[in-house]
Amino acid sequence: MKAFAALLFGRRARLRWIHLILGGALAMPYVLVGEVFVGPVTGSQHVFEQFPLQLLSFAVGLPLAAVTSLFPLTRPLEAGAVRWLCGVDAGLLVYGPARTRAAKGRTAAWFTLHLGFGGIIAGMSLAVPPFAAVLIALPAVAGLRDTRLGLPEVLDHTWALALAPVAGAGCLVALAGCAAASGALLAHWAPRLLGPAPEDRLAxxxxxxxxxxxxxxxxxxxxxxxxxxxxxxxxxxxxxxxxxxxxxxxxxxxxxxxxxxxxxxxxxxxxxxxxxxxxxxxxxxxxxxxxxxxxxxxxxxxxxxxxxxxxxxxxxxxxxxxxxxxxxxxxxxxxxxxxxxxxxxxxxxxxxxxxxxxxxxxxxxxxxxxxxxxxxxxxxxxxxxxxxxxxxxxxxxxxxxxxxxxxxxxxxxxxxxx
Structure with missing residues (x-):
């Protein structure tokens, strides 16, 4: 149990979580640009209020992020962040700008993955903890049951109300598990995408x-x-x-x-x-x-x-x-x-x-x-x-x-x- 808790909430997991949230913050400008395109195409003036349109704006913004990753400082900055936050060995990364076409392609793929996973985990980190807190506090705070807060009607049953704190704690554990798994995947892919190419190793x-x-x-x-x-x-x-x-x-x-x-x-x-x-x-x-x-x-x-x-x-x-x-x-x-x-x-x-x-x-x-x-x-x-x-x-x-x-x-x- 202690090892499982360290895997989800240990120092390395927390640093990787921060790395993902930074990716989500970097993704926000691209999402806003995506909304500019999605709004006129779908005829909606409130894209941000509709979850499917938010996802569509996010999907439109990621290719834009891949294009801007060709900026020379992208790979050095990303490699430094991966080294300190994801715990990847410094010898497995390249800290210089991407020069060749293959290196630029790998950098673009990494930047897209970082912002993609980061945007999802950052969104979950904003939405899941408040929802979980409401579920945990629901049996003890009658005012929450009265205001409803958009909660499903099944919570009106006594047995569902008793299980609400368990469901809230499960949501937090699931969030931590998603963040830990996403961080581990990025740490695994970082040497391949931000590391030296075969020609770099030969040189x-x-x-x-x-x-x-x-x-x-x-x-x-x-x-x-x-x-x-x-x-x-x-x-x-x-x-x-x-x-x-x-x-x-x-x-x-x-x-x-x-x-x-x-x-x-x-x-x-x-x-x-x-x-x-x-x-x-x-x-x-x-x-x-x-x-x-x-x-x-x-x-x-x-x-x-x-x-x-x-x-x-x-x-x-x-x-x-x-x-x-x-x-x-x-x-x-x-x-x-x-x-x-x-x-x-x-x-x-x-x-x-x-x-x-x-x-x-x-x-x-x-x-x-x-x-x-x-x-x-x-x-x-x-x-x-x-x-x-x-x-x-x-x-x-x-x-x-x-x-x-x-x-x-x-x-x-x-x-x-x-």
Whole structure:
């Protein structure tokens, strides 16, 4: 019983009732315009006093309401009212003006339904409560029985008079039920008529995909630049601490490499943050490339204790700019993985060559059976695969069965999608 009462008279039902009454108030001007047409056609000068003619005026006014719903602010205003009064999720509605023909048609259908249901419920809300109050008070107030008030003669019987309060309460419950049902129907139809069309959903999905692509690109840049720099700095600082007393010269080289690594990383971080702020990075240097920055990268990782043997069998300066930039990041991440998982003092082999119209990059290092687990790590190989896929290439990583070494192999087409 409590749930039934909440369904008819709860806060949500009351707000939807208000929404319907507002629809009835909006319908009144259209009904008055309908009376202007109905009066001359039917030859009646008192349309408002005849219920059938009132209904006819209401029916004539609804098409006029559908035409005026083409006003641009109709959908935003109706969507706002539906959100706050009908309890429809904001994400299911569109708050901008209807642009396409289909959207305008759905808005017109919604506005007609709102005013149609609202006019009926508003009329019932004006007529039923006074009638119900008379029925409830009829047995106790003799004056009401004497004035009659247009009540049916059946109420002269004793049994009908006794049941009059029950009938009055039933009228109020029926009114609340009609209002709750009408409000629920409008709330159900609102997302379909005021919500996004399939083309709107497609545009939103495309915008979301573009946003995720930008986020993923920035995440890769941050991971490859900052992650590599931190891994290199940790190993360089550890190597410098261990040989500070026995090999001061190597310690000085490691500290110089730490300074150079952090300076370059700050510049790359500024460039990425510039993209986040303004969509570009004014005043920052260009992104590192294989042609201009490979030697510096090798020098820094060697200063951290990694013994890198590099075989570059092509001219990096002859590579396309996009390919050179992405190849640098792939080499950087491959060496960073070796730094993190193999440790210092390990021999790493880097080979860069061009074969069959593809740039081939291979990074090999001894496989560590029990690498140190890093919480939140494991994104490096995924980033390499993403970069290779975006360029139309392939990336493979795993342990070689022949000698047990860990190998990262990447093939990038010399001409492909950027």
């Amino acid at each position: 939103a999905a495309e915008a979301r995909a573009a946003d995720l692509a930008v986020r993923n690109r920035l995440a890769r840049e941050l991971h490859d630049s900052v992650g590599h720099a931190l891994s290199a700095v940790i190993l360089q600082a550890g190597a410098a601490r261990r040989v500070l007393d026995t090999d001061p010269e190597f310690a000085r080289e490691a500290l110089a490499a730490i300074e150079d690594t952090t300076r370059r990383t700050v510049g790359e971080l500024d460039a990425v943050l510039g993209v986040l702020r303004d969509g570009d990075a004014p005043g920052t240097g260009p992104a590192p490339t294989l042609a201009a920055d490979l030697e510096g990268l090798l020098r820094r990782v060697r200063a951290g204790g990694l013994r890198v043997t590099a075989a570059v069998e092509t001219d990096p300066a002859a590579l396309p700019p996009v390919l050179s930039r992405e190849a640098y990041r792939i080499v950087q991440e491959g060496l960073s993985n070796a730094l993190k998982h193999a440790g210092d003092g390990v021999r790493v082999t880097l080979r860069i060559t061009v074969a069959g119209g593809h740039l081939e990059i291979a990074v090999e290092n001894p496989f560590t059976p029990n690498p140190v687990h890093r919480p939140g790590g494991g994104h490096g190989l995924r980033g390499i695969a993403d970069r290779a896929r975006l360029l139309g290439g392939t990336a493979e990583a795993g342990q070689r069965e022949a000698d047990g070494t860990w190998r990262v192999q990447v093939r990038l087409p010399m001409k492909g999608p950027a």
